[in-house]
Amino acid sequence: MTTSATRAERHPSPRKRADTGAARPHDPDEIGLDALVGHAGYAVRRFQIWIFQDFIKTLGAVDIRPTQYSVLTVIGANPGLSQMAVAKRLGIERARLVHLLDSLEQRKLVRRIKSKTDRRSHALHLTAPGETALAKFKTLAAEHERHVEAKIGKENRERLLEILAGFT
Amino acid sequence: MTTSATRAERHPSPRKRADTGAARPHDPDEIGLDALVGHAGYAVRRFQIWIFQDFIKTLGAVDIRPTQYSVLTVIGANPGLSQMAVAKRLGIERARLVHLLDSLEQRKLVRRIKSKTDRRSHALHLTAPGETALAKFKTLAAEHERHVEAKIGKENRERLLEILAGFT
DNA sequence: TATTGTTATACTCTATAACTATA
DNA sequence: TATAGTTATAGAGTATAACAATA
Numbered sequence: 001m002t003t004s005a006t007r008a009e010r011h012p013s014p015r016k017r018a019d020t021g022a023a024r025p026h027d028p029d030e031i032g033l034d035a036l037v038g039h040a041g042y043a044v045r046r047f048q049i050w051i052f053q054d055f056i057k058t059l060g061a062v063d064i065r066p067t068q069y070s071v072l073t074v075i076g077a078n079p080g081l082s083q084m085a086v087a088k089r090l091g092i093e094r095a096r097l098v099h100l101l102d103s104l105e106q107r108k109l110v111r112r113i114k115s116k117t118d119r120r121s122h123a124l125h126l127t128a129p130g131e132t133a134l135a136k137f138k139t140l141a142a143e144h145e146r147h148v149e150a151k152i153g154k155e156n157r158e159r160l161l162e163i164l165a166g167f168t
Numbered sequence: 169m170t171t172s173a174t175r176a177e178r179h180p181s182p183r184k185r186a187d188t189g190a191a192r193p194h195d196p197d198e199i200g201l202d203a204l205v206g207h208a209g210y211a212v213r214r215f216q217i218w219i220f221q222d223f224i225k226t227l228g229a230v231d232i233r234p235t236q237y238s239v240l241t242v243i244g245a246n247p248g249l250s251q252m253a254v255a256k257r258l259g260i261e262r263a264r265l266v267h268l269l270d271s272l273e274q275r276k277l278v279r280r281i282k283s284k285t286d287r288r289s290h291a292l293h294l295t296a297p298g299e300t301a302l303a304k305f306k307t308l309a310a311e312h313e314r315h316v317e318a319k320i321g322k323e324n325r326e327r328l329l330e331i332l333a334g335f336t
Numbered sequence: 337t338a339t340t341g342t343t344a345t346a347c348t349c350t351a352t353a354a355c356t357a358t359a
Numbered sequence: 360t361a362t363a364g365t366t367a368t369a370g371a372g373t374a375t376a377a378c379a380a381t382a
Contacts, residue, residue: 034245041219043332051209077202116255120363164211257351
């Protein structure tokens with residue numbers, strides 16, 4: 001652990017009070033996280049929630065959520081992919097991708113085209129309006145990314161991308 | 169962007185093929201992420217999923233999930249907190265905390281004690297078995313943390329904690 | 337009036353299982 | 360028999376709203 005002078009450490013023996021049932025108004029800043037401070041998962045989770053909320057808000061006008069954006073981006077860059085290929089690449093359950101594509105197809109952003117060589121599978125393509133829309137989404141997503149940069153700093157964001165490059 | 173030679177960059181003009189409906193068997197490693205590569209949120213989300221899965225697996229024998237662990241840890245370090253205080257500190261909806269505490273109380277790990285000074289609120293405490301159990305959970309959580317360290321490296325994990333110190 | 341805990345609803349996401357039509 | 364897409368279900372998690380008891 002490298003973080004120093006954390007809140008938890010200001011509560012070295014928090015259980016001293018034999019308080020039972022008494023009201024204890026806590027200043028939220030005084031509530032120690034104890035062992036959570038040493039867990040990367042805790043901070044990563046809180047950060048991920050912050051990022052997604054900003055993404056959803058920034059792309060709110062076009063009603064696109066992070067998972068929808070990732071699906072559209074991958075189809076746009078790799079037209080003709082099957083649903084299985086997209087699901088595997090993005091770590092989405094194939095059952096869930098069905099509903100995601102239903103929604104994107106209803107919005108006329110994506111088409112499912114029956115494969116001629118393997119009639120079990122669909123080749124996924126963006127529609128022409130889908131291509132246009134995705135370009136707009138990418139512009140807004142870039143704006144969101146600038147919010148991330150403003151939040152944690154330019155260098156920290158770049159380090160983060162390097163550290164997590166294996167999780168893609 | 170600092171990540172170099174990414175997969176996306178190996179697909180400079182991916183839409184060249186006017187392929188429509190043809191089968192295209194893709195090697196999963198050949199599917200480019202395009203713009204996703206530049207989004208911190210994408211990597212953070214994939215990493216967070218990996219971490220939670222490892223946590224759930226490592227603490228599977230004691231049937232404790234990340235959120236339950238965070239609630240128990242905060243109550244253990246700050247006995248007497250109200251439900252509102254815990255919910256605010258951890259960013260959990262108070263409505264959801266009700267169910268989490270119902271489960272932890274049924275398992276005799278936590279007690280809700282009526283406050284005498286504010287009869288609307290409950291003071292939260294670990295039971296004696298709860299204290300013992302939490303010590304065991306912390307040992308297993310530390311083991312999980314070593315898995316994280318092994319996955320991304322000791323220095324990277326420490327940098328990550330520093331970068332995300334604000335999200336706690 | 338405002339707050340604490342509770343109940344309820346809806347929607348997202350994850351994890352399965354089973355079904356169909358193809359291979 | 361195995362795979363692609365689909366349908367269905369269950370549980371976690373998020374986001375709300377409304378209610379009773381209490382402040």
